[in-house]
Every structure is written in structure tokens, then in C-alpha cells.
Amino acid sequence: MTAVSTYQPDALDIAIMAALEGDIRRPTQTLSDTVGASPITVRRRIERLLEQSVISLAPLVDLHAAGYPNLLLIGINVEHISPFDVAHAIAALPAALTVNVVLGRHDIELVAALPSREGVSTFLTETLPRIAGIARVTPAMALDVWKFRRGYQAHSAEDVPREHRLLDMVDRRIVASLRQNARKSNRAVAAEIGASESAVRSRIKRMQRTRQISFEYLQVHRDDPMSAAFVGIDVHGGSGRSVCRALATIPEVSFVATTLGRHDLICALNVTQVEQLTGLLHEKVVPIDGVKSTAPSHCLQQIAHQSELGLIL
Numbered sequence: 269m270t271a272v273s274t275y276q277p278d279a280l281d282i283a284i285m286a287a288l289e290g291d292i293r294r295p296t297q298t299l300s301d302t303v304g305a306s307p308i309t310v311r312r313r314i315e316r317l318l319e320q321s322v323i324s325l326a327p328l329v330d331l332h333a334a335g336y337p338n339l340l341l342i343g344i345n346v347e348h349i350s351p352f353d354v355a356h357a358i359a360a361l362p363a364a365l366t367v368n369v370v371l372g373r374h375d376i377e378l379v380a381a382l383p384s385r386e387g388v389s390t391f392l393t394e395t396l397p398r399i400a401g402i403a404r405v406t407p408a409m410a411l412d413v414w415k416f417r418r419g420y421q422a423h424s425a426e427d428v429p430r431e432h433r434l435l436d437m438v439d440r441r442i443v444a445s446l447r448q449n450a451r452k453s454n455r456a457v458a459a460e461i462g463a464s465e466s467a468v469r470s471r472i473k474r475m476q477r478t479r480q481i482s483f484e485y486l487q488v489h490r491d492d493p494m495s496a497a498f499v500g501i502d503v504h505g506g507s508g509r510s511v512c513r514a515l516a517t518i519p520e521v522s523f524v525a526t527t528l529g530r531h532d533l534i535c536a537l538n539v540t541q542v543e544q545l546t547g548l549l550h551e552k553v554v555p556i557d558g559v560k561s562t563a564p565s566h567c568l569q570q571i572a573h574q575s576e577l578g579l580i581l
Contacts (some may be wrong), residue, residue, distance in 0.1 A: 275320035280305060284313050285323060288486045292325050292450050300435040318449060324487040325450045329443060332432035333480035336381035338388050339410040339579075341498065341534050343374035343565070344396070347403040351375040354401040354497040359572035363391055368496070372565030375419070377408065377498045403409060408529030409435065410499075415516040415524040415535075416579040417485060424534075433478055435555065438463065442471055447576065450483055479580040487575045495542045496570070499553065500531035500563040507558025508532055514556045520548050531563065542566070 277285070283303040286296060300307040302499050317323045331339060346354050351369050355376050359367045366379040382388045388409070396405050435443065441461045446452055456473070458465040475481045508526055515524045515535050523536035537553075539545050549564055 272366060275316075277317065277322055280309075281313055281317060281322070284310060285317070285486060285488060285570055288314075288323075288325075290484055291541045292327075292486055295484045299556050302415070314451070320487055322495075323489065324575065326447045326487065326576045327443060327450050327481045327483055328485050328578050328580065329435070329576060330432070330479060331381050331577055333435050333475075333478075334363060334577055335383050335434055336577070337432065338382040338385065339413075339525075340378075340380045340382065340388065340478075341408045341410065341525075341529075342378040342380060342392075342396075343406040343500075343530060344376040344402055345404040345406075346375040346376060348403045351399040351401075352571070354399060355569075355571040357399045357401075358396070361395065362483055363370040363387075364572060365574040365577060366570070368498075368565075369567035369569045369571060370498070370567055372497075374564055377565050377567075406530045408488055408527035408531060408534060410512075410525040410527055413523075413579050413581065415521060415527040417522055417579055433480060435475070436512075439471060439475060440466075444473075482580045485575075495539050495545045496547055496567040497537045497549070497550065499535050499565075500566075501533050501535065502555070502560045502562075503532045503558045505553040506558050511556055511558045515553070518548075518552050519546075520552075537564075 273350060280303060284299060287299045287302040296307045296310055299310045303310065305313075314325075318325065331337065344354070344358070355367050357366055358376065358378055363380040363382055364378060365381055368377045369375065370377050380391065381393055392405060392407055396402055417490050438461070438554070442457055445457045445460050449488050454468045455465050458468045461468070472481075476483070481551075502510065512524050512526060512533060515521050520537055520539055521535050524533065525535075526533045535553075537545060537548055539548060545566065549562065553559065
């Protein structure tokens with residue numbers, strides 16, 4: 269998990285970060301025109317924000333493109349030892365994307381991604397049970413994902429299944445080159461991986477077009493941690509789609525998926541204060557027509573979060 273910086277961005281820094289939202293590769297001259305500072309000042313400010321770990325400028329890679337199509341949302345109960353110790357052990361697993369110590373029905377909420385159904389089985393029946401302190405594992409597998417961050421997909425019975433294309437070896441080398449700073453020029457990437465600039469340019473455009481990668485999201489390492497909750501929701505028969513559709517319109521909801529397992533669907537809520545979390549749940553989520561029951565797990569501490577892998581809808 270990236271350390272939170274003690275550096276306090278000023279008004280210009282904040283303006284630059286706002287201008288980077290939506291396209292972290294936006295040209296420096298365009299950023300300069302937007303914020304009213306010279307290109308060299310903008311470039312130096314971005315470098316400082318990176319050096320001070322205020323932001324990360326990495327492309328978001330789609331889980332399917334990376335070879336991890338199976339997304340699990342797992343509630344874990346702990347006995348005899350601290351859930352924080354168990355959570356740190358879980359966070360060391362390669363499959364772990366997000367690990368939160370929570371207050372609710374479970375002690376830990378884990379989001380994990382696996383390459384195959386066989387991998388899912390091994391992870392649930394062998395890998396997790398080996399970790400000392402885990403008493404019970406309650407999994408759910410994501411089926412239809414309706415929202416991830418700002419991305420939204422309105423599923424219907426007539427949908428043609430999306431064809432997911434895996435990143436090839438050259439694609440992966442390009443992504444690895446961009447991981448530290450996605451604003452690196454195509455020429456610099458080409459020199460680093462031993463390819464032509466035109467090949468790098470065309471591959472990046474193709475990966476964006478096919479939704480294998482995205483440059484839309486700026487990762488900001490906040491010094492005022494968000495209050496977050498995973499909420500398991502059970503619905504009345506036949507209302508799953510309408511509930512997902514309603515949840516996806518709520519700005520504070522960052523993730524919505526129908527699931528196979530412990531609940532009919534699971535969503536993630538993000539606010540700046542815990543009081544807002546309670547209000548959001550009871551004023552916007554519970555009243556949705558079709559919601560039968562909710563089971564929130566409020567995040568006490570986020571132990572790990574992998575922000576470079578996600579879902580591009």
C-alpha cells in the first residue's frame with residue numbers, strides 16, 4: 269500500500285490534479301492552458317507530486333486483459349489472533365487486490381482476482397485456510413459488474429457478451445514501462461522496450477480502444493482517508509437489475525455487481541466521514557425499491573489496495 273504523503277498540495281497543485289482527471293496523459297501544453305501556468309512549471313509540479321507520493325500516474329489495466337477474469341469478494345472471520353495480523357498475511361498473497369479490516373458481520377473484507385475457476389477453488393479451499401487465525405471464509409463471485417469507479421455498464425438480457433482480449437507480451441512491456449509515470453513519451457517507452465515509436469503509439473491506442481487499459485483515473489493518496497463500506501444486498505425476486513441500475517446512479521457508490529454467493533449483489537460506498545456513510549446507507553440505499561436487506565461492513569483500516577488493476581466498463 270502506497271504511503272500517504274505529508275506534503276500539502278497548494279492551489280496550483282490541486283488545479284493540476286483536477287486537470288489530469290479524465291486523461292492522465294493529457295499534453296502538458298493543454299494542462300498549462302487550463303491552469304494558467306507555464307508548461308515547465310506544470311511539468312515540475314507533476315514531478316514533485318509524484319516524488320512526494322501525493323499521486324500515482326499509472327494506467328488502469330482491465331482484470332480480464334491482465335488474465336484475471338474471476339473477481340471474488342470474500343468476507344473473513346478471525347479467531348484467537350488480531351484481525352490486523354491476519355489481514356497483513358492475506359495482503360501478501362498475489363491474488364489480493366483490496367484487504368480491509370472491517371466492522372460488521374465479518375472481520376476482514378477481501379477483494380481477490382484469480383486467473384481460472386481452478387485457481388478460485390484452490391484459493392478458497394487451500395490458500396486462505398492455511399493462514400493462521402482464519403475461522404471462516406464466506407465468498408461471493410462477481411457476475412455482472414454494473415459500476416467500477418466512474419465506469420457504468422447497463423446490462424440487459426439482449427447484451428452480446430463482450431470479447432476480452434488478453435495483453436500480449438509487448439503490450440505488457442509497454443504497460444510496465446508506463447507504470448511509474450504514464451506521462452512518459454511514446455518515444456521514451458519505445459527506446460526502453462526496443463520497439464518503434466509508431467508501434468508503441470498504435471498499441472496504446474488499440475489497448476485503449478479495446479478497453480484493455482485506461483488513462484482516465486488519477487490516483488490521489490489522500491491524507492484524510494475515505495470512510496468506506498462494502499454492503500451486501502439481498503433483493504426481492506426479479507428486482508436485481510433495477511436495484512443495480514439505481515445504485516449505479518449514486519455518486520458515492522464506486523462499485524456494483526451481482527454476485528453468486530453470500531448476497532444477491534454487493535456494492536462499495538465511499539464518503540469522507542463515517543456519519544455520511546450511515547446517512548447514505550439509510551437515505552439512498554435502503555429505500556431503493558426491491559431492496560430486502562443490507563449487510564454493511566464499515567472499513568476500520570485499509571491494509572492493502574491495488575489501484576492498477578480494475579474493470580474498464
